[in-house]
Amino acid sequence: MAKTAADRPELTEPAAIDDLHVLVLAGGLSYERDVSLRSGRRVLDALRTVGMDVELRDADIALLPALAADPPDAVVIALHGATGEDGSLRGVLDLCDVPYVGCDARASRLAWDKPSAKTVLREAGIPTPDWVALPHDRFSELGAVAVLDRIVDRLGLPLMVKPAQGGSGLGAAVVRESAALPAAMVGCFAYGSTALVERYVPGMDVAVSVIDLGDGPQALPAVEIVPRNGVYDYAARYTAGRTTWHAPARLDSGVATNVAEVALAAHRALGLRDLSRVDLIVDADGRSHVLEVNVSPGMTETSLLPLAVAAAGLDFGRVLSTLVARAAARRP
Amino acid sequence: MAGTTLDDYTDRYARRVRGMTASEIRALFAVASRPEVVSLAGGAPYIAALPLDAVGEMLGRLGSEHGATTLQYGIGQGTLELREGICEVMALSGIDAACGASPEDVVVTVGGQQALDLVARLFLDPGDVVLAEGPTYVGALGVFQAAQAQVVHVPMDSDGLIPEALETAIAEQARAGRRVKFLYTIPTYQNPTGVTLTEERRERVLDICERAGLLVVEDDPYGQLGFESEAPAPLRARRREGVFYLSTFSKTFAPGLRVGWILAPHAVRDKLVIASEAQILCPSGYAQAAVSTYLNTMPWREQLKVYREVYRERRDALLDALTDLMPAGTSWTKPGGGLFVWATLPDGLDSKAMMPRAVAARVAYVPGTGFYADGSGGGHMRLNFSFPPPERIREGVRRLAGVMEQEIATRQVFGAVRGEGPRRRAGSDAPGPALA
Numbered sequence: 001m002a003k004t005a006a007d008r009p010e011l012t013e014p015a016a017i018d019d020l021h022v023l024v025l026a027g028g029l030s031y032e033r034d035v036s037l038r039s040g041r042r043v044l045d046a047l048r049t050v051g052m053d054v055e056l057r058d059a060d061i062a063l064l065p066a067l068a069a070d071p072p073d074a075v076v077i078a079l080h081g082a083t084g085e086d087g088s089l090r091g092v093l094d095l096c097d098v099p100y101v102g103c104d105a106r107a108s109r110l111a112w113d114k115p116s117a118k119t120v121l122r123e124a125g126i127p128t129p130d131w132v133a134l135p136h137d138r139f140s141e142l143g144a145v146a147v148l149d150r151i152v153d154r155l156g157l158p159l160m161v162k163p164a165q166g167g168s169g170l171g172a173a174v175v176r177e178s179a180a181l182p183a184a185m186v187g188c189f190a191y192g193s194t195a196l197v198e199r200y201v202p203g204m205d206v207a208v209s210v211i212d213l214g215d216g217p218q219a220l221p222a223v224e225i226v227p228r229n230g231v232y233d234y235a236a237r238y239t240a241g242r243t244t245w246h247a248p249a250r251l252d253s254g255v256a257t258n259v260a261e262v263a264l265a266a267h268r269a270l271g272l273r274d275l276s277r278v279d280l281i282v283d284a285d286g287r288s289h290v291l292e293v294n295v296s297p298g299m300t301e302t303s304l305l306p307l308a309v310a311a312a313g314l315d316f317g318r319v320l321s322t323l324v325a326r327a328a329a330r331r332p
Numbered sequence: 333m334a335g336t337t338l339d340d341y342t343d344r345y346a347r348r349v350r351g352m353t354a355s356e357i358r359a360l361f362a363v364a365s366r367p368e369v370v371s372l373a374g375g376a377p378y379i380a381a382l383p384l385d386a387v388g389e390m391l392g393r394l395g396s397e398h399g400a401t402t403l404q405y406g407i408g409q410g411t412l413e414l415r416e417g418i419c420e421v422m423a424l425s426g427i428d429a430a431c432g433a434s435p436e437d438v439v440v441t442v443g444g445q446q447a448l449d450l451v452a453r454l455f456l457d458p459g460d461v462v463l464a465e466g467p468t469y470v471g472a473l474g475v476f477q478a479a480q481a482q483v484v485h486v487p488m489d490s491d492g493l494i495p496e497a498l499e500t501a502i503a504e505q506a507r508a509g510r511r512v513k514f515l516y517t518i519p520t521y522q523n524p525t526g527v528t529l530t531e532e533r534r535e536r537v538l539d540i541c542e543r544a545g546l547l548v549v550e551d552d553p554y555g556q557l558g559f560e561s562e563a564p565a566p567l568r569a570r571r572r573e574g575v576f577y578l579s580t581f582s583k584t585f586a587p588g589l590r591v592g593w594i595l596a597p598h599a600v601r602d603k604l605v606i607a608s609e610a611q612i613l614c615p616s617g618y619a620q621a622a623v624s625t626y627l628n629t630m631p632w633r634e635q636l637k638v639y640r641e642v643y644r645e646r647r648d649a650l651l652d653a654l655t656d657l658m659p660a661g662t663s664w665t666k667p668g669g670g671l672f673v674w675a676t677l678p679d680g681l682d683s684k685a686m687m688p689r690a691v692a693a694r695v696a697y698v699p700g701t702g703f704y705a706d707g708s709g710g711g712h713m714r715l716n717f718s719f720p721p722p723e724r725i726r727e728g729v730r731r732l733a734g735v736m737e738q739e740i741a742t743r744q745v746f747g748a749v750r751g752e753g754p755r756r757r758a759g760s761d762a763p764g765p766a767l768a
């Protein structure tokens with residue numbers, strides 16, 4: 001059976017936690033800069049609270065000189081969007097021999113590209129809604145109407161349209177009738193050059209955070225998301241009061257166990273490390289469908305991973321500092 | 333299980349707080365602070381054009397030599413010394429003693445923004461109607477929305493507010509039985525369009541308002557930033573009664589001092605002071621001393637010329653770049669002063685929907701939706717030319733043109749789908765003030 005937070009992990013206090021010099025990276029040039037800055041400040045606070053020596057920085061022209069001048073013992077990547085999640089920054093940190101919390105560059109790149117990640121999940125037998133991913137150019141070459149018609153024929157309605165890469169619900173739309181599809185595609189392509197069109201699975205929206213504090217990945221209690229207006233869009237995500245979160249999610253224990261197992265399986269199938277957040281739908285029959293997996297989950301005041309940590313009865317600062325200490329120990 | 337909304341105050345907020353939500357458009361502006369991004373989105377004056385050494389020395393002395401008064405509480409109306417200085421500044425625009433301007437009728441405010449808020453507090457009940465140019469200043473929309481007033485936009489063209497449209501709007505409101513309290517107008521080098529109300533229309537607008545018994549709130553932060561010729565005299569210079577004149581040192585000196593003012597009819601002045609004392613007790617003594625000392629001891633008229641010269645060059649850079657680079661079907665205003673150009677996009681393009689592409693292309697602008705109370709205006713954008721240097725402006729327009737071409741191509745592929753229709757404005761489609 002999968003481990004859940006019921007077997008509460010021990011937070012081992014490495015001897016020298018307050019000797020570690022930690023760099024939190026936040027900001028970046030992505031659409032999610034604002035979210036990232038909020039995540040970064042929250043992580044900074046949490047690590048300071050447990051007595052760590054922490055510094056907050058943007059990923060900009062000054063970063064590499066700073067890494068060279070004063071190499072941190074570990075980096076926490078609170079960058080969302082391409083810089084933080086497409087693996088490239090992790091690759092650069094590897095070049096600098098600076099360890100970081102989270103998965104390596106290769107796994108990050110895989111999880112970041114939703115169609116690639118879905119292929120891996122499906123091959124591993126993990127349920128994920130049927131999909132098609134198409135770049136903008138295919139529509140222009142083959143004719144949008146013809147292609148969209150085929151998609152609707154094959155996947156049915158409603159559909160979920162979202163950029164193949166990226167988070168925070170940006171550029172995403174539920175399409176309930178084919179007449180609304182072209183507008184949704186235009187909205188989606190404003191955020192990226194490839195669109196992911198998925199069969200829409202109705203059900204309960206849940207997010208399962210996975211953390212590994214030293215004895216293997218653990219699923220924290222699932223968090224159920226109930227947006228006040230029915231749509232978990234940007235405003236609903238980042239305006240306190242706009243969404244009700246239930247942690248743990250209101251699921252039968254058998255279903256809850258299955259959700260945790262599916263999330264852990266997704267985390268492993270993608271080769272992730274330290275932490276991740278798996279977003280799923282639980283349908284009316286209690287089956288889980290993985291929508292996407294985030295390697296740099298949001299850490300803001302209204303983000304899901306911190307809620308799950310609290311629901312597990314753990315302290316956010318202690319969890320983060322344990323992850324940081326584990327990362328620091330990987331230093332080449 | 334009740335769950336959590338992470339905001340235990342949800343049920344306790346005042347009604348006017350409902351529209352205050354996180355906005356993805358506002359969040360997209362976050363990248364504009366990075367140097368890689370050419371920001372045509374801000375509204376910041378080019379403070380580097382000030383003689384900062386001399387100003388800094390002056391500010392130091394205000395503390396060390398005059399701290400006993402500058403750091404003390406003051407009176408709600410503002411210091412007499414500054415109000416006299418303000419009258420000198422207004423006289424330059426033709427609002428002088430001959431038309432009844434006196435330091436007695438000036439109330440110093442924390443920027444033009446507080447002046448707007450005071451006017452709203454004095455005159456607006458929930459449900460009252462305010463007429464304003466369409467588009468209009470985003471910060472005024474915020475104030476009127478907080479007062480739970482309804483803004484009705486009056487269309488404008490390249491000569492400013494259209495008098496016939498104003499008459500129509502007044503008649504429509506009367507027919508609907510709604511109470512119109514005032515016309516809010518920025519007649520000179522308007523924010524966001526840069527357009528100036530012509531000489532002839534000024535008289536007609538004043539006549540129409542007089543006949544309808546409408547107060548006029550004239551907001552004039554930019555009137556002294558004309559590039560070629562003097563702007564037509566302000567509305568207040570033409571009428572002693574019925575016009576409230578609001579202005580600020582934010583664009584002619586420095587916005588960080590937060591000093592603005594209202595020139596109000598006699599009878600209203602005392603109420604403004606009482607309302608202002610309830611808000612802020614008194615304006616900052618230090619900031620007031622800084623402005624009056626600046627006016628008394630430094631060449632402020634010369635500084636106006638410096639600002640005009642810098643902005644004229646940048647406006648030309650922007651207009652030239654637009655002419656050279658914009659896709660067919662784009663049009664824009666040709667401002668004679670101020671800080672902004674208003675561009676109208678080729679048919680079918682939506683400036684709000686295009687924002688993420690702009691972020692990816694490292695250029696920023698403000699979508700037109702920020703300047704309409706009902707969230708319309710998606711076919712337009714505001715471009716600022718006061719802050720970026722000319723070569724950056726050109727580079728910004730080059731990037732913007734690329735963004736528009738991509739968007740046009742995508743819309744062609746999927747059929748000319750329109751963006752979302754007008755939504756109720758959440759007060760958040762424009763950046764915060766700190767954005768350069």
Ligand SMILES: Cc1ncc(COP(=O)(O)O)c(C=O)c1O
Pocket residue numbers: 375442443444445446469471518523551553579580581582587590591592
């Ligand atoms: C038309 C208009 N009114 C008022 C203001 C408020 O300026 P401040 O509060 O800095 O004086 C501005 C600032 O951009 C403006 O454009």
